[in-house]
Amino acid sequence: SQELEQSPQSLIVQEGKNLTINCTSSKTLYGLYWYKQKYGEGLIFLMMLQKGGEEKSHEKITAKLDEKKQQSSLHITASQPSHAGIYLCGADMRLSDKLIFGTGTRLQVFP
C-alpha cells in the first residue's frame, strides 16, 4: 500500500476556479514537500512544511500541514492554465533525506 495517499488522482477545472489537493500519511511527517511536474519533466519545488499547523503561500498557491503532521493540503486560488501539471507531495518520514512520494494529482485547467 502507498505510504502517502494523494487525492484526487486527477482534476479538471475551469480557469478562475479554486481547487484543493490533499496528501495523507498514516505516519507522522518530519517534512512535507510539494512539487509540480510538467509531463515527463523534472520536479519544480513549490513549498516545504515542517511544523504542525504551518501554512505557506506563494502567489496563488497555499499549502498547509495539519497539527498532527499527517495531512497536508494544497490550495490554488483562481486557477490559470499555467497551473496545469502534476502535483506531487513528498514526505520525509524518518529524518533521513529520503523522500517518499505520492502518486501525484494531474491538474488540467481549461479556459
Next chain:
Amino acid sequence: DAGVTQSPTHLIKTRGQQVTLRCSPKSGHDTVSWYQQALGQGPQFIFQYYEEEERQRGNFPDRFSGHQFPNYSSELNVNALLLGDSALYLCASSFLDRYEQYFGPGTRLTVT
C-alpha cells in the same frame, strides 16, 4: 546559478545492456539522490551519495549502482537492463541534512 543538470535527455537501450546516467548538482550542493519514476507513478528513491559514499539506499537490486565524484557530480549505472527499468530517472541535489531537494529535468530511459 546553474540548477541541477542531467545527461543524456533520452536514451534507448536493449534488454541486457548497461547504461550510465549523469548528474551535476546545483552549485554548492554536496549531496545527490537518485529517483526512478515509472509512468503514472511518483518517484521512487534509489540511493543517495555524500562525500563519494552511498549513504542510503532504497529497495532496488544491486544492478543499480552509483558513484559520486570529488566535484559532487554523480553517475547512476544500471546493469543487465530489464524492460521494467524503462522510466524517467531523476537526480536531486541538496545540502546534507537540509531537506530541500532540487530536481533535475530527468533522463528518460527506454528499454526495448
